[in-house]
Amino acid sequence: MAIFGLAMALTQCPGRAAPGQSFEEARKHWAYQPLRQPAIPAVRSRNQVQSPIDSFLLAKLEEKGLTFAPPAERRTLLRRVYYDLIGLPPTLEEIRAFERDSSPGAFARVVDRLLASPRYGERWGRHWLDVARYADTKDLVLAYGKDALRPYAYTYRDYVIRAFNENLPFNRFVEDQLSADLAGPSLPRWRLAALGFLTLGRLFDNNPNDQIDDQIDTTTRGFLALTVACARCHDHKYDAITQKDYYGLYGVFASTERPYDLPLLEDPKTVPGGTDFEAQLEQARKELEQQIDTEFARLSETFKQRFGDYLFRAATTEPDITETSQFALSLTPDDFRPSLMLKTRRWLQRRANPKDHVFGPWAALMALPDEEFEKGAAQLLSSKLLSSSAPDESTGGFNRLVLIALRRSALTNKVAVAQTYAQLFRDAYEESKKPVAGSPNGGLSEDQKELFEMITGPDSPIRFERRDTPNLMSRPDKDRYNGLVANLDKIPANATNPPTMPTFLNAVTRRVPANPLHARSSRS
Numbered sequence: 001m002a003i004f005g006l007a008m009a010l011t012q013c014p015g016r017a018a019p020g021q022s023f024e025e026a027r028k029h030w031a032y033q034p035l036r037q038p039a040i041p042a043v044r045s046r047n048q049v050q051s052p053i054d055s056f057l058l059a060k061l062e063e064k065g066l067t068f069a070p071p072a073e074r075r076t077l078l079r080r081v082y083y084d085l086i087g088l089p090p091t092l093e094e095i096r097a098f099e100r101d102s103s104p105g106a107f108a109r110v111v112d113r114l115l116a117s118p119r120y121g122e123r124w125g126r127h128w129l130d131v132a133r134y135a136d137t138k139d140l141v142l143a144y145g146k147d148a149l150r151p152y153a154y155t156y157r158d159y160v161i162r163a164f165n166e167n168l169p170f171n172r173f174v175e176d177q178l179s180a181d182l183a184g185p186s187l188p189r190w191r192l193a194a195l196g197f198l199t200l201g202r203l204f205d206n207n208p209n210d211q212i213d214d215q216i217d218t219t220t221r222g223f224l225a226l227t228v229a230c231a232r233c234h235d236h237k238y239d240a241i242t243q244k245d246y247y248g249l250y251g252v253f254a255s256t257e258r259p260y261d262l263p264l265l266e267d268p269k270t271v272p273g274g275t276d277f278e279a280q281l282e283q284a285r286k287e288l289e290q291q292i293d294t295e296f297a298r299l300s301e302t303f304k305q306r307f308g309d310y311l312f313r314a315a316t317t318e319p320d321i322t323e324t325s326q327f328a329l330s331l332t333p334d335d336f337r338p339s340l341m342l343k344t345r346r347w348l349q350r351r352a353n354p355k356d357h358v359f360g361p362w363a364a365l366m367a368l369p370d371e372e373f374e375k376g377a378a379q380l381l382s383s384k385l386l387s388s389s390a391p392d393e394s395t396g397g398f399n400r401l402v403l404i405a406l407r408r409s410a411l412t413n414k415v416a417v418a419q420t421y422a423q424l425f426r427d428a429y430e431e432s433k434k435p436v437a438g439s440p441n442g443g444l445s446e447d448q449k450e451l452f453e454m455i456t457g458p459d460s461p462i463r464f465e466r467r468d469t470p471n472l473m474s475r476p477d478k479d480r481y482n483g484l485v486a487n488l489d490k491i492p493a494n495a496t497n498p499p500t501m502p503t504f505l506n507a508v509t510r511r512v513p514a515n516p517l518h519a520r521s522s523r524s
Contacts, residue, residue, distance in 0.1 A: 026240040031225070074099050081110060086119035121165035128160050131222045132177075132197050133214075139202045151492035155265060156196025163194075174223060189265055199258055208471075212253045216246065257467055260285050260488060281491055288484040295477055296469045302333075303340065303462040304429055307455045308422030310336065310462055314344040315418035330475045337472050340462050347461035358399045358450060361406055365417045377411040401428075401447040428452050 026032075040052050041059035048068050049055050061067055072080065078098045082090045090098070098110060114120060134157060137148040163173055176194035180187060201218060204210035213229055220228035230236055231246035268274030303310070313336060322329060323342040331337070351359040352366065368376040401424060409420045428451035432444055444452055454460060464472065470481050 023240045026236075026238065029239065032240065077107070078110065081107075081114065085111070085114040085123065086117055087123040088119060118161075118165060121161035121163070125157075125160040125164045128164075129157060131218075132156075132160075132200070133202075133218055134160075134196075134200060140205070147486060147490050147493060149489070149493040150200065151489055152262065153196065153200055155193040156200060159190060159193040159196070162190060178219070189263075192263060193265065198253070198256065208254075212250055215253045216249045219249075260288060260485075277492075277495065281488070284484070284487050284491055288481070288488065291477075291481060291484060292466065292469050295473055295481075296466045299469065299472050300464075303337075303464075304455050305426075307429065307460075307462055308425040310341060310344045311348065311425060312418045312422040314341060314348050315421075316415055319345060331473070331478075333474045335474075339468075339471065340464065343461040347459070357397060358402055358454065359421075360398050361402055362417060362421060365406070365411070366414055368414075370414070373414060374412045377417075381407055381411075399447050399450055401445075401451070425451055425455060429455055 040055045043049060043055055043058045044062055045058060045067060048058060054068075058068065071077075075095055075098075078090050078095055082088060098106065134153070136150055136153050138150060140148070159176075162168075163176075168176075173194075175183070176187075176191045177197035180192050180194045183191075197218070198215055201211060201214040204214070213232055216232075217227070217229035220226045226239065226241065228236075228241050228246060228249070231241050231243050233243075235242045266274070268278040319342070320338065323338040323345075329335075329338065348359075352363045354360050354363045356363065364380055365377055368380070402421070405420050405424050406417070409416060411417055411420070428444070428448045431448055432452050434443065455462070457463075470478060473481060
């Protein structure tokens with residue numbers, strides 16, 4: 001406790017800056033400096049230098065009065081290079097042959113032969129697979145049982161091994177693992193498997209925010225040697241990484257998704273049993289896609305019908321913790337969807353301003369004090385600002401239906417304002433469903449069309465993408481969805497003759513850029 005107290009006192013002393021809080025100082029760290037070509041140091045024992053690296057090592061040793069160890073005997077040298085490059089010992093015949101070969105290029109020929117061995121990629125690819133947190137199984141093995149197997153994970157493993165063995169340039173190695181799906185048709189198909197770098201992480205109980213955090217952490221640790229994941233909650237204290245950097249990366253990874261229909265590495269017709277296996281898998285995918293389509297259509301219609309309910313709840317309740325920190329709720333059909341409720345709250349905050357054509361009156365009424373709201377609302381509705389259904393140009397104009405409904409309502413408090421608006425949206429959507437010849441949206445007036453567009457338009461807070469459908473399903477439908485998804489892995493995992501299966505790749509596809517605000521709020 002004494003040490004803690006001293007540390008607190010030091011950070012609070014006048015004139016003393018908190019340690020590690022300067023981004024300017026952080027940027028001076030050696031790791032962030034541009035690469036440069038240092039001068040090769042001079043050494044006394046130049047006869048021991050075989051490469052520039054030897055000069056740097058020997059210079060430091062000579063400062064301490066030391067030098068290199070004596071050269072290893074040929075047997076030891078051969079064993080070292082074998083274990084180093086392929087992880088296996090040389091055979092007795094190989095040892096004896098090397099001991100007999102005294103030609104100047106004998107060792108170089110051994111190195112070249114080992115570098116050309118398939119075992120080289122297996123040995124050194126293993127280290128990168130550790131960086132990429134590669135595993136053949138999913139987390140929560142006890143929950144999945146034998147179905148924990150990732151049936152196509154090996155395609156990423158084989159990619160890494162092949163990349164090492166074919167001496168793939170490192171810049172291509174990086175690009176493949178982050179964006180092979182954007183490279184175009186000229187990219188060899190085997191390199192698409194590099195996207196397993198993004199898709200083979202932990203599932204985190206299907207928490208998308210944690211899955212993306214894992215992708216950010218793995219990418220930045222692996223390619224930048226930086227633990228950027230800390231910036232999920234705060235700017236880094238000791239290096240130049242901000243929350244803005246983190247959520248910029250979040251937006252990138254949130255704009256990707258794992259397709260159910262994975263691209264093929266081989267033509268099923270060329271693999272024994274491949275056609276039958278592909279047909280079985282295609283049927284399983286069809287059932288899954290049909291369920292998603294059905295639920296997407298049903299939920300979209302339900303949320304449009306309940307737009308007014310979402311608006312009313314957003315206006316009359318405080319945000320619930322489930323809206324920002326929960327991801328796998330057991331929902332009933334009547335439950336409000338937390339993610340849509342959060343969007344509705346933010347949408348309402350943007351729209352509730354005095355110049356908004358629909359929510360201008362809302363902003364004015366909600367700004368009144370609670371103590372004398374009824375009196376203030378009556379005065380406001382009879383004022384020049386809100387008295388006419390066609391306000392003058394200085395007001396920007398307001399939706400006539402809104403003004404009429406507010407004047408007809410008994411606005412005793414702010415809840416009544418929210419109720420009035422909610423009912424307006426319900427009425428507009430119900431009216432749009434009435435058949436009218438030649439009109440796709442019923443016989444809506446211009447004011448009704450404006451309300452209808454708020455419900456159904458691209459900026460609607462209850463609008464969602466098809467890919468997000470599973471997160472909005474009720475519990476029984478979500479359970480069925482999970483079973484259908486699991487079946488896509490069960491079929492290959494439980495195949496009686498796995499080698500005859502077509503080889504699939506791990507892949508992601510891009511979609512519209514994602515807004516990382518929801519993820520930010522989940523930890524703020």
